[in-house]
Amino acid sequence: MIPRHQTILFIVLLAASLVMGIMLWQLREHAHRQLLDGADSAPTHAPLVAPSEEATLLVANDSDGSMLTQVHALPLPQDPGGRARAVLGKLLDLYAAPDASHPVPGGAGGVAQVFLLPVPGNATTKTPRGGEDQDSPQLAVVNLTGTFAANHPSGLETETLTVLSLCGTLHVNLPRVTQVRFLVDGQVRPTLAGHADLTRAYLAAEAVPGEGNHP
């Protein structure tokens, strides 16, 4: 004979178990709906996408040692450093394509950073508000990755064309850039791949056909 108080306790515990089971089921369904909707976890602001602008690239051609001007539309940030990196990245993407006229593996990742600095020794003028004069010449320091330099084909012409096309493309899109220096993984390196001198500052205008002294 089961005592009466034990029967009552059993019924209460059974009822509590059923209620908790139903609650858990409902909570699970609710969480599942939230996951599917994604409403609560979605970012509140859409990412900013820079508008496409036209950029002029000086594309090297190994067959005749020339550089041809090509205009491409690509998203360009307003920040000059980011803009320079985007333009050079597009140029290196063209060189990494299978049918490239100047084949160089690596693509846009070959340029790690581009720093824009006042040209050393050049007296920079200041605006009345203390900002830098928008016409003062700039030195671009292009930091290439070690992987890009290591995989670059070795040769006088191919290395020269790479360096000059990078310099010329920078100058065409950022006219304030008058000089360009190169680093590899943040360090000064004697040559790109055994030939082209990377220890000197290049005059960017001389890399542009028809603008500088040199073809």
Place this chain on the structure above:
Amino acid sequence: MAAVRNHLYCTFLALAAACTVAAQTPPPPAPVAPARFVVVLDAAHGGDDAGAHLSDNQLEKSFTLALSVRLRSLLGARGFQVVTTREIDAAVEANRRAEIANHAAAQACLSLHASQSGTGAHLFVSSLSPAASARFAAWKTAQAGWVTRSLALEGVLNSALGHAGFNVTTGRTSLPGVDSMTCPAVAVEIAPEAAAGKKGAQLDDPAYQARIAEALAAALLEWRAEARQP
């Protein structure tokens, strides 16, 4: 007595006239030894610096040394005095190459290179801006005083290589060593005759190497002839 005096006087006048005529007549030209014409051949790379990998079994340093040896023989046979920056597979620093060239006081300096990129021959002159020759020049930009002559030498090389059927491209570059040379200096980069996959001689073809050397020797002969023109 007066007759003897007159005879002596006439003899003296005749001798004096003969001496005057002899003094005004230019002496026959003495045989002049031709001025030495020095060419510096700089085989790029060497030792640990292998340069470009031209193929599975050919390195740029070996190609340039072989071309230098072949060209030295051709030029020596044509009366040139040839100075080389290296004769063996050894590393030579860029500054040492320029020192050798500058001590030689050469009339032409060729820096020899090779690459699988492009086709034919690529000629490069220093990208330094031309400047007047100075007695004392900065080491890293010493070539500036010779750029004009280097461009003229490049033109002669371009003509000779083109005449020999090579596809030639020209350009300006900054090359350690060449920028410090005080002589007409041109960097010559040899590439395959045709692009990969197309019909044409490759760099490991001995006949192709011989044609290149012959064309370069012909260009230097032309350069010497131009230099000796009054």
